[in-house]
Amino acid sequence: MEKDPYNVVVAGVGGQGNVLGTQLLGAVLVDQGYKVTIGETYGASQRGGSVMSHMRVSMTDQYGPLIPPRCADLVIALEPSEAVRVLAQYGNPNTVTVVNTRTIFPVDVTSGNLAYPEKDALMAKIIALSKKAFFLEATEKALELGNPILANIIMIGAVSGAGILSITEVELAKAIRENISSDKVDVNLKAFAIGKEMTNCD
Amino acid sequence: MSRLILDEPGKEILLMGNEAIARGALEAGVRVAAAYPGNPSSEIIGNLAQVAKEMGIYVEWSVNEKVAAEVAAAAAVSNMNALVAMKQNGLNVACDFLLNLNLTGIRGGLVVIVADDPSGISSSNEQDSRSFAKLADIPLLEPSTFQEAKEMVREGFELSRRTGNFVMIRSVTRISHARGNVILGPLPKDFPVPYFDTSKPLCPIPTSITHVALHRRFKEAEEILKDSEFNEYWGPEKPELLVITCGSGWLFSKEAIDILGLCSRVAVLKVGTTWPLPKSFLIKHLQKTRRVLFFEEIDPVLENNVAELYAQHNRELPLIEFMGKNSGIVPGTGELSPELILNALGKVTGEAVEFDENQAGQAKDIIEGYAPQRSMAFCAGCPHRASLWAIKQALSLDGRNGVLFGDIGCYALGILPTGFSQLKTVHAMGSGAGMACGFGNFHQFGVNQPSLAVCGDSTFFHAVIPVLVNAVHQRSRFLLVVLDNSATAMTGFQPHPGSPVDAMGQNTSPIVIEDLCKSLGLPTVVMDPFDLDGTIETVCEMIREQTGPKALILRQECALVSGKKQGKKYQVRIDPQRCIGEECGCDRLCTRVFKCPGLTWDRSEKKSRIESVICNGCGVCADICPSHAIVKESA
Numbered sequence: 001m002e003k004d005p006y007n008v009v010v011a012g013v014g015g016q017g018n019v020l021g022t023q024l025l026g027a028v029l030v031d032q033g034y035k036v037t038i039g040e041t042y043g044a045s046q047r048g049g050s051v052m053s054h055m056r057v058s059m060t061d062q063y064g065p066l067i068p069p070r071c072a073d074l075v076i077a078l079e080p081s082e083a084v085r086v087l088a089q090y091g092n093p094n095t096v097t098v099v100n101t102r103t104i105f106p107v108d109v110t111s112g113n114l115a116y117p118e119k120d121a122l123m124a125k126i127i128a129l130s131k132k133a134f135f136l137e138a139t140e141k142a143l144e145l146g147n148p149i150l151a152n153i154i155m156i157g158a159v160s161g162a163g164i165l166s167i168t169e170v171e172l173a174k175a176i177r178e179n180i181s182s183d184k185v186d187v188n189l190k191a192f193a194i195g196k197e198m199t200n201c202d
Numbered sequence: 203m204s205r206l207i208l209d210e211p212g213k214e215i216l217l218m219g220n221e222a223i224a225r226g227a228l229e230a231g232v233r234v235a236a237a238y239p240g241n242p243s244s245e246i247i248g249n250l251a252q253v254a255k256e257m258g259i260y261v262e263w264s265v266n267e268k269v270a271a272e273v274a275a276a277a278a279v280s281n282m283n284a285l286v287a288m289k290q291n292g293l294n295v296a297c298d299f300l301l302n303l304n305l306t307g308i309r310g311g312l313v314v315i316v317a318d319d320p321s322g323i324s325s326s327n328e329q330d331s332r333s334f335a336k337l338a339d340i341p342l343l344e345p346s347t348f349q350e351a352k353e354m355v356r357e358g359f360e361l362s363r364r365t366g367n368f369v370m371i372r373s374v375t376r377i378s379h380a381r382g383n384v385i386l387g388p389l390p391k392d393f394p395v396p397y398f399d400t401s402k403p404l405c406p407i408p409t410s411i412t413h414v415a416l417h418r419r420f421k422e423a424e425e426i427l428k429d430s431e432f433n434e435y436w437g438p439e440k441p442e443l444l445v446i447t448c449g450s451g452w453l454f455s456k457e458a459i460d461i462l463g464l465c466s467r468v469a470v471l472k473v474g475t476t477w478p479l480p481k482s483f484l485i486k487h488l489q490k491t492r493r494v495l496f497f498e499e500i501d502p503v504l505e506n507n508v509a510e511l512y513a514q515h516n517r518e519l520p521l522i523e524f525m526g527k528n529s530g531i532v533p534g535t536g537e538l539s540p541e542l543i544l545n546a547l548g549k550v551t552g553e554a555v556e557f558d559e560n561q562a563g564q565a566k567d568i569i570e571g572y573a574p575q576r577s578m579a580f581c582a583g584c585p586h587r588a589s590l591w592a593i594k595q596a597l598s599l600d601g602r603n604g605v606l607f608g609d610i611g612c613y614a615l616g617i618l619p620t621g622f623s624q625l626k627t628v629h630a631m632g633s634g635a636g637m638a639c640g641f642g643n644f645h646q647f648g649v650n651q652p653s654l655a656v657c658g659d660s661t662f663f664h665a666v667i668p669v670l671v672n673a674v675h676q677r678s679r680f681l682l683v684v685l686d687n688s689a690t691a692m693t694g695f696q697p698h699p700g701s702p703v704d705a706m707g708q709n710t711s712p713i714v715i716e717d718l719c720k721s722l723g724l725p726t727v728v729m730d731p732f733d734l735d736g737t738i739e740t741v742c743e744m745i746r747e748q749t750g751p752k753a754l755i756l757r758q759e760c761a762l763v764s765g766k767k768q769g770k771k772y773q774v775r776i777d778p779q780r781c782i783g784e785e786c787g788c789d790r791l792c793t794r795v796f797k798c799p800g801l802t803w804d805r806s807e808k809k810s811r812i813e814s815v816i817c818n819g820c821g822v823c824a825d826i827c828p829s830h831a832i833v834k835e836s837a
Contacts, residue, residue, distance in 0.1 A: 048578075068540035088569050110801060112805075
């Protein structure tokens, strides 16, 4: 890790598999020998609300489950407006952002009460708030695999492909077997490979 | 195999706080575990239930927290180790029993886990349950890390067996619902033989004897805990400021001190054995400082107890300035956060905090411009939306300004626009029914507003049955509407007495809600809330002329369950020829008012659109569109 503790925020909307994705990432990092703490923030609603997982990774210490303001090193956003919500509070000039471009409108927007920002302006804001930003059509790729929820694993693949965190197929497969079930390994590894390909610059 | 039962002592794995608690119980040889689901405590029993068969333990989702405590206590008076878990509201339900059990004591081990929810993130209330330990004269432990969550449960059982009374462990959301490294310990192979000694009955009467015995057991606990390693000190020996904290405040405080560069000036004293206090440990460190700052969630419990200790020992101690919730430096409500602790430490030490109000204001502006808020809403295809829509129409047709009383569950969102603001009260489990039962009997005062209550299926069993018995006896004119989605949906789909399987996955005979209502003599109707017209008519009919209580069961499976099980029932689409958008007199009824997340107002086309990834295919919106522009076709 380039920094200790290394702070990751995984942001998205309820129902996108944010919590499970972070858990898998955390399990891999613990197996690699790190101390990992994950905190989750979500409202009372099962779906549709903002969901944010905070992950602290350290070689030496167990950190608290919430990241202090402006201390995120990496933001993985499963939805673009959620990327901005997180960057505004936890971002700093060195934050790297990986964003799924598929928008999910809040009920406040679908009802016509609020406007969702224009796509170009939103992307520009994310770029302005990040040291580096990766944009991925993860939901579209996940739908090709048959399930939009796989976008979370595609995003983890992208983080690995960009060389931000080092995660191997073998490590991820082990975490899936131990935390979800063996019959979910294949499809998730496919998703991981797709994500990895999307950011691989080699 | 579940990671929870890995028999590999020394192995380090990532566990949720609630999993660590469950693992601690297994390492302590727990035999019986019971709870009623409630966040943030639900995963403790959920995880134990999953490994029940393999570990040969008995686990149940009880009908409510009082019964859960009684089931666990039955094991704990029979030489077994038992665990009961609950959220803060659950402690209130179990309280009556526990405040008698403390007087009789137990003959095994019993650990009571109470997971508090500071800031009420997934709760109706905010409550600091720690005061209960003082009220009940029982030991209270508070974990600060995931490892400690496991160890405290293990040692809690040992303490419970040694002192012959139950032990309370208070967790909070940031422990229970967070994850961290945990090093596993060994799993036991031998267990005490279960046996109820009938020669020694358990009775709290006379209290002149049992209350004295309780105090004696408490003193024993104090003696055992006085040098506990759960109490830790970190920092310079003679600090200019001593932070006294517990629970989630420990890791947050250490990091904040580090960030502010205060490591040589400020120390942290973590109390793990919150009650009884580790007196000599505290006094030793109070002697070496002049300023103390408290961080804890939610009430100043530790703060007040330490102040009490200070008053009792003032001759041995210097003049000390105490700061915290009482002095206003720390907010008196809500949960702790790194931000809160950084700001309070900054204020007290004069160190500049990098994250000031100005920056918070800038963040707020960015969020307002680029990240529209996500209001809480029922899921796409949620049957509660249909039920509350039908009730709204029925009450409007009825015209007597009927009152809909409510309680806790996903449907509590019915107090918000997503439920058309139909709920008029939200309090405790089953309280909507209880209040509606009362309001249904005020006709002698000239009240003619119809009285209705909604409750969920799990809530029905938890707390509503006694209300129905009362309502029959009092001839209360109220309509109970059971929103039966066949799930304890809000906490993660645990089975309840209406389910065909129990916590351990064994088949059981479900209790049928309508049969129970009918057996009490209530006129009872069962409807599918997705049949909007039929439901509206039935509600109107049932409240028209009432002479006593009635029950309407609106049965439709939770959309999260049905969506996974059978996929979409209907393919729903908008007929662009029929949707005339803003030209229509409906004023965007489907998106603006009905507000299902599967329906989107397309600003450029000025028409409604179905968001196919989100739409659950319930087809209800097809019945509310006045232009018949929403088309449902069997999928």
